[in-house]
Amino acid sequence: MGKIYTKLFFAMLALSPAIVFSQVGNIGINTANPGSTMDISGSLAANYNFVNTNSYNLTSSDFHVSYNGISDAIFTLPPAISGIGNYKGRIYRIKNNTNFSITVNSTSPETINGNPSVIVSANQSLELISTGLTGPTSTWEILSKVTASNGITLSATDVKLGGTLLQATNIAMAGNNLSINGTGKVLMGTNTVPLGASNAKVVIDNGTTNGALQIKDGTQQLGYVLTSDTNGLATWSSTVTTAFANNWTPYTGILINPFTGGTGASGLNTGIQVTIPAKGWYFFRCGVAINSDCNDYFFYINGIGDVWRSYCGSNTAAFMFPRDQNRVLYFATPGTYTVFGGKTNGIIPASFNAGNPSFYLDFVKFQN
Structure with a gap:
């Protein structure tokens, strides 16, 4: 029954x-x-409408409307009804199957989420529901809208990385690493790998405009160049000391005679050091008076090189010559370096540092 x-x-x-x-x-x-x-308990069907015209008024018989036209389109929602005939809860689904846009307009003064219209971009969709309200209120609410913008692209239902940034975008790292791995390259200003960049990981092509790269780490100064340490860590540093003659730095400590021993040796204590402020090439000048017969005397920095050396020049006691010498040395790491003394045999000098002027050693950086 x-x-x-x-x-x-x-x-x-x-x-x-x-x-x-x-x-x-x-x-x-x-x-x-x-x-x-x-x-x-079963399937449910609603009306499916296929539209090609670029102007369409949605009606009470519509539910799902697919647009397949050849230009931008305008869809107009029906005006709200107050009282008998009010269609509160009516749902429209609009699918844009083209590369054009659909502008969906409400009937003035009605709105869609407070706006007179909404755009359905290429290959995107929109779902609306009637609130049953009339007048300048949100007569329609957006239930769902599939969008892809600001650097991503929607192709059918596939959201892909790649597109146009529509606004300033910030990625907050919050202490996390952002990694880009693989065999590809990061290209900026071009989508073509330029000649000579086959092994590069990052390529910046700024055309003929200066200033393609800016790195600020607190060490930058006018005229500085980006230089690397042994680990590849780069900092800004000067290539040339311009006021060369006015930037000499003297040694520190108190000189003692390192040549008092009766045998030849190196690593002898001189009591002096030099403090190198930054890596680079340094010009050294040094002078000391040693009165002795045939022997080789020298001052040096271990692992770097000599700062002064005199070779045997006489079988009788004489002041070593030349007394004043210049050296060019490279320091890969800044720091304080000890100056050692050495000699090739056991002869003890008849006098040490008896010249006028007395011992001096100073240096200046001239290039990275």
């Missing part, structure tokens, strides 16, 4: 243009125990 009543209900529904049906409880289709006002 229940099945007969159900069939009679749907027959009346089909034959009547409008039916108001009031009942207490739920209606189930293919289910004996409906849990909702209408509980359908």
Whole structure:
């Protein structure tokens, strides 16, 4: 008997243009125990509309509308109805299957989420629901809108990396690393790998405009160049000391005679050091008076080189010559370096540092 009543209900529904049906409880289709006002155990179909024209007014018979035109389009929503005929809860789904845009307009003064219109971009979709309100209010609400912008692109339902940035974009690292791995390259200003960059990981092509790269770490100064340490860590540093003659730095410490031993040796204590402020090439000058017969005497920095050396020049006691000498030395690492002394045999000088002027050693940086 229940099945007969159900069939009679749907027959009346089909034959009547409008039916108001009031009942207490739920209606189930293919289910004996409906849990909702209408509980359908099976598929549900709604109208599918295929539109090619670039101007279309949505109607009460529309549900899903697909646009496949050849230009930008304008869709207009129906005006809201107050009282009898109000279609609160009506849903429209609009799918743009083209590379053009659809402008969906509400009927003035009505709005869509407070706006008079909304754009459905190429290959995107929009779902709207009527709020049942009239006037300058949100007559329509956006249920869902699939978009892809600001650096990403939507192709059908596939959101892909790559597109145009529409606004300033910041990525907050929050203590995390951002890694780019693999065999590819990061190209800026070009999408073509230029000649000579086959092994490069980062390529910046600024055309003929100066200033393609800016690195600020607190060491930058006018005229400085970017230089690397042994680990590849780069800092800004000067290539040339311009006021060369006015930048000499003297040794530190108190000189003692390192040549008092009766055997030849190196690594002898001189009591002096030099403090190198930065890596680079340094010009050294040094002078000392040593009165001795045939022997080789020298001052040096371990691992760097000599700062002064005198070779045997006489079989009788004489002052070493030349007394004043110049050296060019390279320091890869800044720091304080000890100056050592050495000699090639056990001869003890008859006098040490008895010249006028007395011992001097100073240096200046001239190039990285």
